[in-house]
Amino acid sequence: MQRKLWTVLALLVLVPGLMLMTSCAQQSAVDQDTTQKTTPPADTSGTTDSGADLQADAAQRAAEQAMNQFLNEHIYYSFDSAQLSAMAQATLKRKAAWLQANADATVAIEGHCDERGTNEYNLALGERRAESARAYLVDLGISASRLSTISYGEERPLDARSTEEAWAKNRRGQFKLR
Amino acid sequence: MRLALWGMYHRRINEREIFMMGVMCRLSRCFFVALLLLTLTSLPARAVDEFIEINPFLKKIPLAIPDFKPLSQGAPTEETSQKSAQLLAETLLFTGYFKLLDKGAYLEEPRESGITAASINFRNWTVIGAELLVTGGIRRSAEAVEMELRLFDTFKGQSVLGKRYRGRLQDTRRMVRKFASEVIFFLTGNRGFFNSEIAFVSTGTGNKEIYIAEFDGRNPAQFTRTRxxxxxxxxxxxGKWLAYTAYPxxxxFLYVKHRRHKRGYEIGxxxxxxxxxxxPMTAMPTSLEDMRFAATLxxxxxxxxxxxxxxxxxxxxxxxxxxxxxxxxWAxxxxxxxxxxxxxxxxxVYIKNLDSGRVDRLTFxxxxxxxxxxxxxxxxxxxxxMEGGRNDIFVIGFNGRPPVQLTHDTGGNESPSWSPDGSMIAFSSTREGRSRIYVMTAFGTDQRRLLTLPGEQTNPQWSPNKHLN
Structure with missing residues (x-):
């Protein structure tokens, strides 16, 4: 399951990347030339294997990892509930830590539901879920202005199957960078 | 009960006034006037309480619709005759009120023997169980169609409704539906829904978009393109505007869009x-400003x-x-x-009374x-x-009696929406796998799929019935 999730995420990164590349390729030759000219030549400083750079690389990798965790770790709810479980609260504390370490980040909290309820009520439930997560983060000292909410109701499931496992996965709060 | 009803409308109608001419004109205004005259002259005044509610759960009315009689020569007339008779049967059967008698059982062929009361031997119809009989005659040129349609009470041996329509070839379906509406009005005192549409959500394009089809599922067309x-x-x-939620x-956000011109307003x-x-409005609204809607914000x-x-x-x-x-x-x-x-x-479900401000819980x-x-x-x-994770359609009154369950053990059933006359309910169901739009009578009988499109269909909403069309 975990591996599948990573595959999906890798695709999420790769596919738009590929699309960007193809759309660039469709641009005129003139555009391509100017881009090449303005790009500084790579690896000319000869300092690539210095310790400082390795450290910077490692720091960047760690930062990326932290951000990926922030974006990929969802909070989960029980059926027809917007209450935060102990597990959800623990996850939100990690998110608060990341938000404190990344003070310029603003995020949208998406509230999602499983398919069993009805669309309209689930739009409302999704908003209450996102708002409960937001309120918890504000309590932990995150500025409310950095946090927006949006409800997708049951319209954006992570797992389209009709099983308990899928429903549990879909009843979630999901974080996106704005 | 039924006999009483039969008797009641017979006393009021005599042969002379039942066959009136309705003229379909090219211009809708002209048609409006013609129809107005027609309404004034041909419909006997009757108190509403003379009609009964037809309950298809208890009894369906046995109806015979023999082939229509071609009144002009040639294959095109023959074709229009056949199609019109078939469409009339389908349209009337859609209501769930009728049981169409098998053509194989008919003892008489009005297209040979004649379509007026004088030439019909009603015993030939009562003996096979028909209570109502419709005959039709079709005259057709290259571009125009004329049809005369009659409804007979076979037991009384009388014509109870007669209409003649004339119009363009492409108006054939409207004429048939118009007559079907007259039949329903005659029986129930209600204009029915043969000039209504059903809006619904479909995922055919990969996104949820709103589509609109005619009430019987014909001619579905995509209405929104929000992607x-x-x-x-x-x-x-x-019936001129659609409000909906979209995420463009x-x-x-909420949108209010004109049915035809697609112009509209955004509420964000x-x-x-x-x-x-x-x-709902009792007087026909003249503009968007006259109308109001409620929404959750x-x-x-x-x-x-x-x-x-x-x-x-x-x-x-x-x-x-x-x-x-x-x-x-809204009530x-x-x-x-x-x-x-x-x-x-x-x-x-709760009910809010705006006059008293009171809120009462309805469902327990x-x-x-x-x-x-x-x-x-x-x-x-x-x-x-919802019970056991699946939804079913229920109907509840306001007298404290328990709700009546209309769908049972047939997948998930959601989004009930009443026909404009309150005789039918459209809903979505997963009984055949993917979610589709279904209809049933208000009593839960005659459940059937309305249409099949790529993707899944949900959220049906029945439109008002447009008058005089």
Whole structure:
């Protein structure tokens, strides 16, 4: 399951990347030339294997990892509930830590539901879920202005199957960078 | 009961006044006038209480529709005759009121022997069980069609309805539906729904978009192109505008769009802008400004139902309770509305009376009752109730009696929406796998799929019945 999730995420990164590349390729030759000219030549400083750079690389990798965790770790709810479980609260504390370490980040909290309820009520439930997560983060000292909410109701499931496992996965709060 | 009804309308009708001429004109205004005359002259005045509600659960009326008689020569007339007779049968059967008798059992062929009362031997129809008989005659040129249609009471041996329509070839279906409406009006005192449409949500393009089909599922066409999530279509009382929720800017906004011109208004308050429901009107509205709708907004941080103008300006707040208040649906008098609230801890249907300000809980059975839809007749409310993780359609009155379950053991059944005359309910069901639009009578009989399109179909909303068309 975990591996599948990573595959999906890798695709999420790769596919738009590929699309960007193809759309660039469709641009005129003139555009391509100017881009090449303005790009500084790579690896000319000869300092690539210095310790400082390795450290910077490692720091960047760690930062990326932290951000990926922030974006990929969802909070989960029980059926027809917007209450935060102990597990959800623990996850939100990690998110608060990341938000404190990344003070310029603003995020949208998406509230999602499983398919069993009805669309309209689930739009409302999704908003209450996102708002409960937001309120918890504000309590932990995150500025409310950095946090927006949006409800997708049951319209954006992570797992389209009709099983308990899928429903549990879909009843979630999901974080996106704005 | 039925005999009493039969007797009642017979006393009032004599042979002379039943066969009137209706003329279909090219110009709709001309048609309007012709129809007005027709209405004034051919429909006997009857008190509403002379009609009974036809309950297809108890009895369907046995009906015979023999082949129509071609009144002009040639294959095109023959074809139009056949198609018209078939369409009339389909249209009348759609209501669930009738049982069509098998043509193989007919002892008489009116297309040979004659289509008027004088040439019909009614015993030939009563003996096979027919209570109603429709005969038709079709005259056709290259571009025009003329049809005369009669409804007979076989036991009385009398013509009870007679109409002649003349129009363009492409008006054939309208003529047939017009006559079908006359038949329904004659029997029930209600104009029916043969000139209505059904809006619904379909995922055929990969996104949820709103589509509109004729009431019988014919000619479905895509209405929105938001390329995102589109939900909850709601028809204005004049049938000219649709309100709905869409996410074109990645937020749930409300839109009010003209049915034909696609122009409209955007309502984008902070938070939710969802579940629109137009306030019914007794007088036909003349413009969008005359109309109002209720919707759930959450810009205050709490989800409440508000009253808005047709263009989306907030007039006032209608509910006041912490938590979710969604999915309003209006009583026909516009003085009460039902809605879904989780104020008891789980979603239940409540009724708010605007005069007294009182809120009463309506549903008590089950822990998840949503999607209320108030019958246009006013006496009932349909909703989706969940048991064991699946929804079914229920109907509940206001007299404290328990709800009646209309769908059983057939997948999930959601989103009930009444036909404009309150005789039928459209809904979505997963009984055949993917979610499709279905219809049934208000008594739960005659459940059938309305149409099949790529993707899944949900959220049906039956339009008002347009008059005089």
């Amino acid at each position: 995102n999530i589109t939900l909850s279509p709601a028809w204005s009382p004049d 800017k990645n937020r749930p 308050n902070k938070g939710l802008n969802i579940t629109p429901a137009w306030v 959450s810009f205050t941080g709490d989800q409440e139902i508000y009253l808005l103008t047709g263009k989306g300006k907030i007039i006032k707040r209608l509910t006041k309770s912490w938590g979710s208040d969604v999915s309003p649906t 026909p008098d516009g003085k009460k509305f039902a809605f879904v609230s989780n104020r008891s801890g789980n979603p239940q 059975k089950g822990r998840y009752n949503t999607q209320p839809s108030w019958s246009p007749k006013g006496d009932k409310l349909a909703y989706a109730g």
